[in-house]
Amino acid sequence: MFLSLKEIKKEKFRYGLIIGMIVLIGYLIFILTSLAMGLANQNTDAINSWNINSVALNKDANTSLTQSLITNDNAKNAKLTKNEAYIGQASVVVKKSGLTKESAQFLGLKPNQFIAQNLKLSSGHKIQKTNQVVVDEQFKNDGYQLGDKIKFNSESQNYTIVGFIKNAKLNIAPVVYGNISNWKNIKNLNGPFAASAIVSKNAKFSMKDDQVKTYSISTFISKLPGYSAQNSTFTFMIAFLMIISLIVIAVFLYILTIQKIQNYAVLRAQGIPAKTLVNATISQSVILVVSGLFIATILTGITAFAMPNAVPMSFNIPILSAVGLGLILTGLLGSLIPIKIILNVDPVSVIGG
Numbered sequence: 001m002f003l004s005l006k007e008i009k010k011e012k013f014r015y016g017l018i019i020g021m022i023v024l025i026g027y028l029i030f031i032l033t034s035l036a037m038g039l040a041n042q043n044t045d046a047i048n049s050w051n052i053n054s055v056a057l058n059k060d061a062n063t064s065l066t067q068s069l070i071t072n073d074n075a076k077n078a079k080l081t082k083n084e085a086y087i088g089q090a091s092v093v094v095k096k097s098g099l100t101k102e103s104a105q106f107l108g109l110k111p112n113q114f115i116a117q118n119l120k121l122s123s124g125h126k127i128q129k130t131n132q133v134v135v136d137e138q139f140k141n142d143g144y145q146l147g148d149k150i151k152f153n154s155e156s157q158n159y160t161i162v163g164f165i166k167n168a169k170l171n172i173a174p175v176v177y178g179n180i181s182n183w184k185n186i187k188n189l190n191g192p193f194a195a196s197a198i199v200s201k202n203a204k205f206s207m208k209d210d211q212v213k214t215y216s217i218s219t220f221i222s223k224l225p226g227y228s229a230q231n232s233t234f235t236f237m238i239a240f241l242m243i244i245s246l247i248v249i250a251v252f253l254y255i256l257t258i259q260k261i262q263n264y265a266v267l268r269a270q271g272i273p274a275k276t277l278v279n280a281t282i283s284q285s286v287i288l289v290v291s292g293l294f295i296a297t298i299l300t301g302i303t304a305f306a307m308p309n310a311v312p313m314s315f316n317i318p319i320l321s322a323v324g325l326g327l328i329l330t331g332l333l334g335s336l337i338p339i340k341i342i343l344n345v346d347p348v349s350v351i352g353g
Contacts, residue, residue, distance in 0.1 A: 003079035015288065019250045022292025025245045026327055029238055030300040031313075033323050036170070036234030043227050045105070045169040047217070050085075053203035057196075059213040063223035063241035065089045068196050070212065077195035079208040080203075083202050085113035088183030088194035092152040094176065099143050104135075105170045106152065108183030108195070119177065124163030130181055132285070134176035141309055144303050152176075152186050171224060172312070238323070242330055249334030253285060257338035277342050282335050289331030293324050318352045 041048075056078070061068035066089060078084070088108030097103050109116040111127055117125055119134060122144050127134060135144065139161070144150070149158040159178065170176040178186075198207070206214050216225075222228050286305065297320075304315045 018249075018288050019292045019295070021248055021252070022245070022289055022327075022331075023295045025177070025241060025248065026039055026293045026296030026324070027299045028193070029245075029327065030243050030320055031303065032234060032238055033320060034300070034304075034313045034315050036231065036312040037316055037319065038328050039234075040227070041167070041314050042169040042172045042312045043224050043230075044206055044221055045167040046105075046175045047170065047221060048201060049120075049168065050118075051197045052201055053217050054200045054205045054214050055217060056198040056200070056205065056207055056214045057220075058211050059211055063206040063215060063220060064225075065196055066091065066222075067190075069193050070195045070198060070309060072192040072194050074207070074209050074212050075132060075198075078198055078207045079214075080198070081202075082114060082201045084198055084205065085115045085196045086180055088109050088180045088187070089196040090183060090187040091173075091348060092176065093185060094139070095151045096138060096144065096148055101175055102139060102142065106172045106176045106183065106186055107170070108178055108180035108186075109289065111181050114201070116177070121163040121165075122166050124161070127177065128178055130160050130179050132162045132179070133159045134165055134177040135161055136168040136176075137164050137166050138157070138169075140164050141296065149178075152321035155186065157182075157185065161309060171226075171325055175302070245327060246309060246334050248332045249285065249289065249331050250337050252336055253281070253338045253342070257281070257341050260302055273299050278339050279286070283340060284333065285331045286328065289328050297324070 025120045055065075056070070057063065057065065058070060058074075064088070067090075069087075075086075085111070088106075090106045090108075092104050092105050092106045093101050104128070111117075116127060121134065123140075124134065144161060146161055146163070150161060151158060159182070165177070166179070183195075184193065185187075196344040198205075198212075203216065234246060270320075285297070300315070300320070304313070307313055
């Protein structure tokens with residue numbers, strides 16, 4: 001540790017460049033990870049807030065809430081308890097004169113079932129009457145207020161905003177919670193339909209109906225449009241950046257080791273054990289990576305503070321800490337090549353040459 005610190009102090013500019021490179025890589029990985037988590041959360045925020053474990057959909061809906069319809073006859077075969085609830089889904093465009101139109105997901109609820117009862121509002125009150133709605137705070141940020149009269153699609157019916165709720169997103173669109181009795185009109189349904197789906201806190205919930213199939217919540221979420229592809233894309237991007245950081249650290253340490261090979265030879269000739277030099281190289285790698293990550297963390301914190309609410313980013317401390325630990329391990333792997341050179345250095349051939 002002493003040797004590595006003394007060398008870094010002596011060669012400030014050289015090691016400063018390496019730390020700067022690690023800062024950029026670490027900062028980029030932290031931001032991409034936060035963006036990936038933010039986008040993933042905007043796909044599932046509403047679903048996660050329900051605390052459910054299974055979803056019953058029409059078997060021909062291809063695991064899609066948008067395509068699913070549960071008929072009244074299907075619903076009769078469901079033995080609902082306090083742990084089950086109906087969901088009626090419809091894609092809508094929310095309109096109010098003088099304000100920007102918003103593409104949203106209307107979710108019809110039964111007021112006496114657990115989802116409607118457990119909504120945690122940031123302001124206003126829960127749905128108490130037909131034609132009342134609770135909306136995601138994105139509407140508030142875009143100028144909508146409590147008491148505003150809004151319309152959906154080409155409907156002439158007015159709906160009143162009575163509450164706002166944080167982090168209510170589904171498929172990256174803000175959610176509008178309303179009464180399931182309004183869902184049929186918004187969806188333009190004329191048949192005997194009860195809901196789009198039945199959700200349950202019970203992982204083993206099932207219906208004795210050949211037209212309905214129950215899925216685990218993990219399966220349902222993985223089938224959300226674009227969800228798996230989006231997560232896979234970001235995962236590969238982060239993985240490639242990890243590999244790039246490994247190569248960058250290994251190359252820099254290799255070059256530095258080659259430049260100091262005569263110094264190492266002299267130290268070995270003086271009786272300094274190879275273990276001491278190896279420990280110095282490893283500690284040097286750790287110091288460089290930790291210093292770079294520390295600065296990258298500060299930059300990430302500043303970014304989190306300055307980032308507008310419109311940008312879907314989630315700065316999850318445990319996950320970002322795990323990413324940081326991964327970068328430290330990457331740095332340790334990058335020090336293996338220089339260590340091999342140190343172990344194989346021959347003082348006689350180097351000094352004599």
